[in-house]
Amino acid sequence: MRLDKFLKVSRLIKRRPVAKEVADKGRIKINGKLAKSSSDVKFNDIIEIRFGNKIVEVRVIELKEFTRKEDADKMYELISETRVKAEDEL
Secondary structure (H helix, E strand, O other): OEEHHHHHHHOOOOOOHHHHHHHHOOOOOOOEOOOOOOOEEOOEEEEEEEOOOEEEEEEEEOOOOOOHHHHHHHHEEEEEEEEEOOOOOO
């Protein structure tokens, strides 16, 4: 599954164009490697997303084409959520 689609379906990022933009700006890593919006997401991958001064790290548990709002958080497991200073880089 494409990274931008996974982020939208899992509701980590609300809209696919926003997920694409975040990935293309180099703010997302899959298994420690910089990822593009078209990168492939597989079961057990570790995704690291930088939102401003917060870094969220999740493990992919499930891949679904569509999901209900209540079940979206079952697609991933939160590993860590870290606050960083704005000037720090990934």
